[in-house]
Structures are given as C-alpha cells and as structure tokens.
Amino acid sequence: MRLRDDFLHILAPALCPGCDQLLMPAEHGYCLACRASLSPAPFPRDLFTELLHHFSEDHLAISALGALYLFEQESPVQNLIHALKYQGCYDLGVELGKELGATIKMFPEFDGVDAIIPVPIHRARRRERGYNQAEAIATGIADAFPMEILNDRLYRSRHTISQTTLSATERQRNVQNAFAAHDKSLAGRTILLCDDVCTTGATLNICADRLLFAGAKRVVAAAVAKDLVSNPNAAQHHLPTQQFFP
Ligand SMILES: [Zn+2]
Structure with a gap:
C-alpha cells in the first residue's frame, strides 16, 4: 500500500x-x-465566555465548547474549510477531526463524554455534496478520542438560508425549527456535538437543545474553526490561545 x-x-x-x-x-x-x-483557537473556558455574548445563560444548551483553529478570512484555514465542504475532501475532514479530538480530550470540560453526534446537513445538500463534512470530522475525533458515533439521532428537518450575513439574533431565528431529534434513547448520555465552523454557536446550541429534550444528560460541542469576527466584544488578541498546540 x-x-x-x-x-x-x-x-x-x-x-x-x-x-x-x-x-x-x-x-x-x-x-x-x-x-x-494556523492560529490555535482560544481555550474552552474562553470560548464559553464568548458564547455568553450571544446567549443568556438560561438559553445556552451547550455546557462547553472546544475548537482547533481560529477562523480567519483569506487564510489557509478558510481554504481548508472550503475544500472540506465544496471540493470533496472527506479525508481532510477526518484529519482535522483527529487534531480536534487530540486537542479537546486534554480539557476537563470534555471528561465523561460517551458519544459524538455530527451536526446534520439537509438531505438535499448531502446529495449534492456526497457526504456530511461534520461526519468526517466526527470520524477523526473518535479516532483520537474513542467514543461511539451516533449519526442517526439528529436530523435537519428544514433547509435554512446561509448564515454568513446574519446577525446573532437572526442566526438563532434561522435555525430555530431546523433540527429534530429522532427518539428519546439518549437518556443519561453525555454527547459531544461537532461541526466544521462555529460563529455565534446558534446551530450547535439549537442542536444541543434538541438533544437535551431527547434525554441527553449534558451536551458539549467542538468545531474545527471558531470565527470570532462577528463579535465586536471579543477581539482576538484579548483571548489567550492554546499554548500546547502540536
Ligand atoms: Zn499547507
């Protein structure tokens, strides 16, 4: 070979x-x-603080957020995400997932996670793309941080418009009824949700909300890249980044 x-x-x-x-x-x-x-993402505790700029604590369904890289426009990380989503680079997603899994498993926020659920894409988009990039990432994460992958518990019930130009509030409204959990067999489980990019956390949070409704005990989340651009209160240089980055 x-x-x-x-x-x-x-x-x-x-x-x-x-x-x-x-x-x-x-x-x-x-x-x-x-x-x-590539610029490493801030620590989970700082990412969580940043989420609280977009959600009140009462509306936050995610209990922790981890990320691998900072998302920067016109940078290699943007090229990687683009290749993963639009150029058929499934294996790249697995590699990014391995790095992400190796990073988050060092943080206590991710102790006790027993299953991973990738953020689903709409079936029409899946047909067009050939795969769900978040599933590639989940495969890589589970390689570095062994846990069960559950691809069949969450689904996208509605096609949504691109979030790129939307404000934090508009993003929350856009994804409000876009996801549903399949059954209630998640009782007592601690779930790790994963996606390619997290901006305000609207998508991850609504997915986490559905999983908690389906019985999950706790939901944490991880994204390959964290975009801080939309948040004027969190300038990148104010957030300490990971020191141990490989
Ligand atoms: Zn390169």
Missing part, C-alpha cells in the same frame, strides 16, 4: 488544500507547514 501511495504521488502529486504547496507522502490531509502556522 505504501509503495502504491508513493507511486501515485509521483504520477499525480497532491496539493495541500490549505496553501497549495506539494503534499509529501507522509503528510495526510493538509501539510505540516499549515499545521504549524
């Missing part, structure tokens, strides 16, 4: 979707230079 991969590499060298440089055979998903240069 190794020989075959080396041979394919010579015939059709792969490029890193983050920086467009040649990907070496030992580099999986995205290159080592990108891994070393």
Whole structure:
C-alpha cells in the first residue's frame, strides 16, 4: 500500500488544500507547514465566555465548547474549510477531526463524554455534496478520542438560508425549527456535538437543545474553526490561545 501511495504521488502529486504547496507522502490531509502556522483557537473556558455574548445563560444548551483553529478570512484555514465542504475532501475532514479530538480530550470540560453526534446537513445538500463534512470530522475525533458515533439521532428537518450575513439574533431565528431529534434513547448520555465552523454557536446550541429534550444528560460541542469576527466584544488578541498546540 505504501509503495502504491508513493507511486501515485509521483504520477499525480497532491496539493495541500490549505496553501497549495506539494503534499509529501507522509503528510495526510493538509501539510505540516499549515499545521504549524494556523492560529490555535482560544481555550474552552474562553470560548464559553464568548458564547455568553450571544446567549443568556438560561438559553445556552451547550455546557462547553472546544475548537482547533481560529477562523480567519483569506487564510489557509478558510481554504481548508472550503475544500472540506465544496471540493470533496472527506479525508481532510477526518484529519482535522483527529487534531480536534487530540486537542479537546486534554480539557476537563470534555471528561465523561460517551458519544459524538455530527451536526446534520439537509438531505438535499448531502446529495449534492456526497457526504456530511461534520461526519468526517466526527470520524477523526473518535479516532483520537474513542467514543461511539451516533449519526442517526439528529436530523435537519428544514433547509435554512446561509448564515454568513446574519446577525446573532437572526442566526438563532434561522435555525430555530431546523433540527429534530429522532427518539428519546439518549437518556443519561453525555454527547459531544461537532461541526466544521462555529460563529455565534446558534446551530450547535439549537442542536444541543434538541438533544437535551431527547434525554441527553449534558451536551458539549467542538468545531474545527471558531470565527470570532462577528463579535465586536471579543477581539482576538484579548483571548489567550492554546499554548500546547502540536
Ligand atoms: Zn499547507
């Protein structure tokens, strides 16, 4: 298999979707230079404080939030997310998920998690894309942080418009009735929700709300990238980033 991969590499060298440089055979998903240069996300405790700018504590269904990178416009991280969602790079999602899983499992906020649920996409979007990028991320997370993946508990009941240009309040309204939980078999479980990008947390929070309604004991969340841009009160340089980043 190794020989075959080396041979394919010579015939059709792969490029890193983050920086467009040649990907070496030992580099999986995205290159080592990108891994070393991307800005790490703030610690979960700071991400949680940031969520409280968008939600009152009474309306927050997520008990913790972890992330791997800071989302920055026109940066390799934006290129990676774009490749994952629109260019068929499923394996990239698995690699990003592995990094995310290895990062969050070091934080006490994620102790006791026993299953992971990827944020679902609408079936029409899945048909068009061929996969749900959050499922690729969940596969990677479960590789680094072993737990059961539950793909069949949450579904997208309504197609929603893109959240990109919406305010925090509009985002919450946009996703209000977009998700539903399939049954009530989550009793007593601590669930990790995962997605590619988290901006205000509206999508993760409504999913967490549905899972709590379906009986989950606690819901925590993780995203590959955290976008702080929409929050004027949380300038990036005020948030300490992870020191131990690999
Ligand atoms: Zn790269």
